[in-house]
Amino acid sequence: MSTREFFEVEAKFAVTDDTEVPDLTGIAGVDGVADTAVHELSAVYYDTGDLRLTRSRITLRRRTGGTDAGWHAKLPGEGGRRELHHELSDDDANTVPAALIDPVRAIVRDLPLVPIARVDNERHESTLTDSGGAVCAEFCDDHVTAWSLLPDGDRTTWREWEIELSDDYAGTDAGADLIESATDLFGTAGADPSESPSKLVAALGDSIDDAPHPPCVAELAPDSAEAGVLAVLEHNYRRLLDYDPRVRVDEWDSVHQMRVATRELRSHLETFDGVMDGDRYRGTARGLRELASVLGAARDAEVVAERFRDLTSDGGSGVVAPEATAALVASVRADYRDAHARVVEYLNSPEYLRLLEELEKLLADPPFRGDADAPGSGDTGDTASEILLDHLGRAYRKLLARHDHAMSVWDDRSVPLREREENIHRIRKAAKKLRYSAEAVGAATGLRTKHLYKACSRMQSVLGDFQDAVTSRDILLAKAEQARADGGADTFLHGLLYQREMANGEQALAGYRRTMDAVVDAYSELDNQRRKARRKAGDKSGRSGKKGGKKH
Structure with missing residues (x-):
């Protein structure tokens, strides 16, 4: 089954039951309403027991009804959100497709994903067009009923408006102007920008406070050397997690950046040897060395592929047969594809997931030497x-x-x-x-x-x-x-x-x-x-x- 990716740029607004929808052509750049429809949507959201996805501003759901039924994953992105869609099948009612787990594997690892909320929505949808008749945005008037499936979760209802830019307008100045104009128009009609970043967060409500937390970075005396040590380690750990999904989809320069974060982490662990201690500490350093090696092979192949492309641009002098040039460049590009496939395979391996767990534990319970009972208290x-x-x-x-x-x-x-x-x-x-x-x-x-x-x-x-x-x-x-x-x-x-x-x-x-x-x-x-x-x-x-x- 195919998986598609979109870039989502939208704005949400809180409204009361009696708030009237204004004339949508009052939005700058909107010339008409091409179509209206009502859809009955129902979505079940999945996460780990300690809500790792939700706490990372990621949503994963299985939705039925409407024009985009399927499995959806939404991830943070610059200026919007990356949205992945995967088709439904008859036998995947409770099994999240691997294609949607892989982009968040570094966060969920091999923990089970369970239903945490259900959201039903009566959606009144309007397709907005520009002066040329092209679709520029979609307006949704949503009447929502939601249930938190966490312990002590409640049923809640609310109404909200959404305006989402079309693919052609997302990330453009015209799209930004449209969203700004819609915000002004909706504010005049009585709408307020939504305080909740997603329907899932609104559905969970206060019940999220009672859910267990994943291991958190240890709190240390702010001015201590140990706090500085931990801050440096955490920075590159977060970078590693950030580039993991980018490497999987082969985003430009992602292998290089993940390799840099890995090498810095490993080097810092060597630098901190003596400040921190223990077998677990040194085992983490060994795991980082293995990850750096796998990434290094792909990075070297990537660099060589780029160099060969530049080196073979001889301005058409005729000294070298074009066929020979094309064959050499194709060969090194194939080398990179093979190396990248090995990287992705390693990122799904038990060794890599174990390394991430060890790093998480290291940050949560740092093995500082000489003051194990109260790390970072200032004594050392x-x-x-x-x-x-x-x-x-x-x-x-x-x-x-x-x-x-x-x-x-x-x-x-x-x-x-x-x-x-x-x-x-x-x-x-x-x-x-x-x-x-x-x-x-x-x-x-x-x-x-x-x-x-x-x-x-x-x-x-x-x-x-x-x-x-x-x-x-x-x-x-x-x-x-x-x-x-x-x-x-x-x-x-x-x-x-x-x-x-x-x-x-x-x-x-x-x-x-x-x-x-x-x-x-x-x-x-x-x-x-x-x-x-x-x-x-x-x-x-x-x-x-x-x-x-x-x-x-």
Whole structure:
């Protein structure tokens, strides 16, 4: 059965039973009412027992009646909501289709989905058209009866208006003007913007307060280093959850962004080792490494596919046969599709769902070392800060050591090119580690690490361009070998592109030394901050001690 996706832009209004619908052609951009109809709709909403979807502003329902009967999932989106529709079948009355579970898998995991509300609606629907006769919006006058199926849930009734833009108007300036005009017109008629974001939330009412909550992030002393640690971890955990559904539908750049969030989480866990402790903590880091590896394979294939597309745009010089170019580009695109399929398979695996659960538990019950009974109470704040700063110092010294080694042999042609390039790649990984450590230290200690973070980011960008060229060359070699094995195909194109990538790598590396100087300067600046902060803290402690002596 097919699943369709829409972008929904609508506005809801609360009205009383006796509020009269105004002349809808009074809305700017609306020239006529093409059709009116009355539909009897009935929907059952599903969620986990602790309402994970509802609390994430996501609705999942099975609706009968009207023109769009089926399974519907609505997810938050920028400027509107993503709406997924899946057809009904005779045997799916209580079984949510996998096509609608996958986009929210990171939230519901493998928890059972159960009915939480029923909403019946007598809908008076009007189709609105613009001056050209095209449908611009749909107006609905809804008379709703709902039942909360949660413990102590009640039956409620209400009336509301909805105006939803058509696909052609959603996300446009004309659509925004139409919604604004409708809001003004409906307000004049006695309608108020709805306080409830959805019919489901209105149906649940106060009963939602009695439902169990999923694990929440631990509440810590706001100014403690531990609170900063937890905030950094939570930020990237939320990013990971946010990009999960985007990766599944192969949204542009989503694999890259999810990989970044995963790597940052893993690096932060390494940075916080000593602040946090335990087997569960280290097991989470191992799970993140596996996820990063799966995402990395797809990201590398994606980058190479983009590079090959650009590299083969030779302006029609005639040096390379168009058929050879098309075949090579098609081959690397197929590599990406295969790698992306493996990512989606992993995102549905028990290992990935277990990782998400471990991260959730880590945030809810952080295993802070030395104060397990009351994490974040402030007793270990100074120790935590010192541990983080020590990790930062070690990350910086590792970067310097890798830089010195790589530069000492870079011009030595007796050292294999592969080894010299791997040395550069190790610098990039060290810069990434230092960047993540700087972010974590800044959040946890209050030190200004922004300059160091940005300097490391610039270095990563330069060395990333270099590494992309190296990865592209590796793929070109593999493709050339495969072409020869498949029957002696012409590999001139592979060699031509290989040389272009050699030149691209050299060009990227030309700016590296300036980025290294910037990192050194930024770290020196941060080190001076640290020493001043220590002296200030020492002076303050000394004055406090003297005052104490006078009292005694």
